[in-house]
Amino acid sequence: MSSISGLVEDEISSFFESSPPLKNKEEVVAKLNQFIELNSSRQGEKRRIVCVTSGGTTVPLEQRCVRYIDNFSSGNRGAASTENFVKAGYAVIFLYRRGTCQPYCRSLPDDPFLECFEFPDAKNIRVRESHSEAVKMAVMDQQAAVGEGRLLKLPFSTIYEYLQMLREMATALKDVGPCSMFYLAAAVSDFYVPWNSMTEHKIQSGSGPLDIRLAQVPKMISILRSNWAPKAFCVSFKLETDSKILIEKATKALQKYKVHAVVANELSTRKEEVVVVSSSGNVVVRRDSDKPESIVEDNLIRLIVDRHSTYIKENHT
Numbered sequence: 001m002s003s004i005s006g007l008v009e010d011e012i013s014s015f016f017e018s019s020p021p022l023k024n025k026e027e028v029v030a031k032l033n034q035f036i037e038l039n040s041s042r043q044g045e046k047r048r049i050v051c052v053t054s055g056g057t058t059v060p061l062e063q064r065c066v067r068y069i070d071n072f073s074s075g076n077r078g079a080a081s082t083e084n085f086v087k088a089g090y091a092v093i094f095l096y097r098r099g100t101c102q103p104y105c106r107s108l109p110d111d112p113f114l115e116c117f118e119f120p121d122a123k124n125i126r127v128r129e130s131h132s133e134a135v136k137m138a139v140m141d142q143q144a145a146v147g148e149g150r151l152l153k154l155p156f157s158t159i160y161e162y163l164q165m166l167r168e169m170a171t172a173l174k175d176v177g178p179c180s181m182f183y184l185a186a187a188v189s190d191f192y193v194p195w196n197s198m199t200e201h202k203i204q205s206g207s208g209p210l211d212i213r214l215a216q217v218p219k220m221i222s223i224l225r226s227n228w229a230p231k232a233f234c235v236s237f238k239l240e241t242d243s244k245i246l247i248e249k250a251t252k253a254l255q256k257y258k259v260h261a262v263v264a265n266e267l268s269t270r271k272e273e274v275v276v277v278s279s280s281g282n283v284v285v286r287r288d289s290d291k292p293e294s295i296v297e298d299n300l301i302r303l304i305v306d307r308h309s310t311y312i313k314e315n316h317t
């Protein structure tokens with residue numbers, strides 16, 4: 001378990017104290033507790049629970065937000081990983097950026113509602129033949145996962161919402177111990193405008209060039225590991241655009257935050273391969289290029305689940 005300095009702890013406390021409170025906190029906490037309770041007490045069988053974070057956080061520039069800073073993340077990694085975790089028997093809390101890619105929808109067109117359906121006559125609606133298999137699989141798999149209590153989806157938009165929800169989630173999962181996992185694939189902003197130094201109203205365009213000072217977002221992984229959920233298995237991600245520094249940065253993150261593995265990926269090749277960096281060495285994970293349907297998450301989640309199994313055995317109380 002890692003320990004964090006008083007300075008980092010102060011930065012984290014002041015981040016939360018100055019954040020606008022989560023609007024639907026009671027509802028989020030109630031859903032979380034109900035989901036965890038359901039999956040921890042299934043006739044003696046204790047299901048593993050993973051929190052998958054997905055998509056990018058926004059950084060608002062005004063309190064009554066008109067403009068914000070965003071990032072590239074499509075949520076594809078998180079959605080595909082969620083499907084694989086469900087397949088591996090996990091219950092998944094999918095903490096995702098509103099509007100990004102959803103589990104089971106990856107093979108549907110961008111606007112499925114408008115593209116997948118047709119009207120043979122004024123009274124009837126049917127799925128177009130060309131999309132019928134993809135629609136059937138998406139609806140059946142999603143309804144089965146949610147219906148069996150194996151998938152809980154919670155949306156966020158801003159960096160403030162994301163970090164508050166992550167804290168709620170970690171606190172709620174604390175008692176699940178080694179059977180819980182954090183799989184932090186969301187692209188989290190490194191910089192933000194602190195709420196109390198943010199203008200309330202829309203920034204006016206007439207006042208010439210705009211200077212904005214961005215503060216550093218405190219890294220929450222350290223407090224997640226040391227205080228919020230110290231027994232959970234924790235996988236973080238490192239993204240770089242320069243492949244020359246990727247592994248070095250991932251190795252530093254592994255040591256600094258004392259996570260169990262860091263998934264290192266480079267922006268342009270992220271769908272082809274990742275490197276899992278851990279204390280037992282670095283493993284390159286690729287999609288099976290001879291199978292067109294294959295995605296890197298199929299092999300990645302197999303490896304992560306294996307590592308989690310070993311961790312549970314070693315930490316069995």
Ligand code: 9Z3
Binds near residue numbers: 055073074239240
């Ligand atoms: C990742 O590295 C994810 O794999 C991607 C997935 C965001 C690249 P897509 O959503 O892409 O499928 O389009 N996520 C973590 C990125 C990140 O913000 N990492 C931080 C860092 O690199 C550490 S928490 O400093």
